[in-house]
Amino acid sequence: MILENEVGIKSFRNEWQKASVSILYTYGFLSNGYETFFKRHNITSQQYNALRILRDQHPKPVSTSFMREKMLDKMSDASRLVSRLSAKGLVTVTQNPADKRLVNILISPVGQELINNIDADLGELDNLLKGLTEEEATTLVHLLYKVRESINAADEKTITTESINA
Incomplete structure (x- = not known):
């Protein structure tokens, strides 16, 4: 009855529907907690995820398709995300010499410094599930x-x- 009251649903068709709604509802809480945390660092959780991927691949450059494949949110617009990170000076983008249609993306020194600073505080996110x-x-x-x-x-x-x- 607790979930029904929280989301304003009188009754669920079955336990599978209830589980799905519960996951989606909980995702909202978790997502808000993450966004609040990353907002303090002037980035979004998707931008952090992209920087994490780039740091893990460094010094090897990655393409937007590689980044899209590794992103937690598969609906992310990797090209737009990279453009925003580039505008903030957190990544460098160069044309791929082997294939002019592709770009090579690398985390910049500024991006590395930011992600290292964020990493020092990541334990705060663990607190979201300490219950x-x-x-x-x-x-x-x-x-x-x-x-x-x-x-x-x-x-x-x-x-x-x-x-x-x-």
Whole structure:
């Protein structure tokens, strides 16, 4: 009854719907916590994610397609994200010498300094889930992995069904 009251739904069709709504509702809280944290550093959580990817690849440059593939939010517009990071001086963007249609993206020294400063405070984000024990957090990670597997299987089934009906 707690979730029903929080989201204003009288009743759910079944426990799967309730679980889906609960995940989406909780995502909003978690996302707001992350955005508030990163706002203090004048970036968004997506920008931090991009800088993290670039730092992990440094000194090897990456393309926007590589970045899009590694982003936590698959709906991110990597090109726009890179443009904003470049405007802030956090990345450098150069044309790929082998393929003029691609760009090479590297984290800049300013970007590295920023992400290192942020890393010192990342423990604050852990506090968002400190209401769980470590064992519960491990279980949650496992359950969310199963959710992603289920979603991928449903997507594959939908794609297969659509191609058969086409």
